[in-house]
Amino acid sequence: MVDVLKIPEDDQFHVFHEVEPGNLVVxxxxxxxPRGERTMFVSLSFNRRPAEQKAELFRAIVDNLRRTAGVPEEDVxxxxxxxxxxxxWAAGRVVDPATGYDERMTAPA
Structure with missing residues (x-):
């Protein structure tokens, strides 16, 4: 999200929820x-983005998971x-009213 969407480094929240075998039906x-036992569901939340940018983000996430963790793309x-x-809302966050984005970000064209 930082590389593709240009979200500031300090504007990230991660929640990991691992379920026991048998508690997730895939x-x-x-x-x-075909899906494997390492199937991952990744939920992302952000302001509206162009379809092309989301496609680039999805590809980057899948590539990173494959390269760094060995997760096959069909399991993502x-x-x-x-x-x-x-x-x-978050204390300290300043939103540019003209774009709706954090003042440190550039709104997509």
């Missing part, structure tokens, strides 16, 4: 592709939740 074939499922900036 069909062995989803969308026509991604979903992006886009919400307007007025739906977010």
């Amino acid at each position: 069909q062995p074939v989803v969308f026509g592709l 499922m991604l979903v992006a939740y886009e919400t307007a900036s007025e739906n977010r």
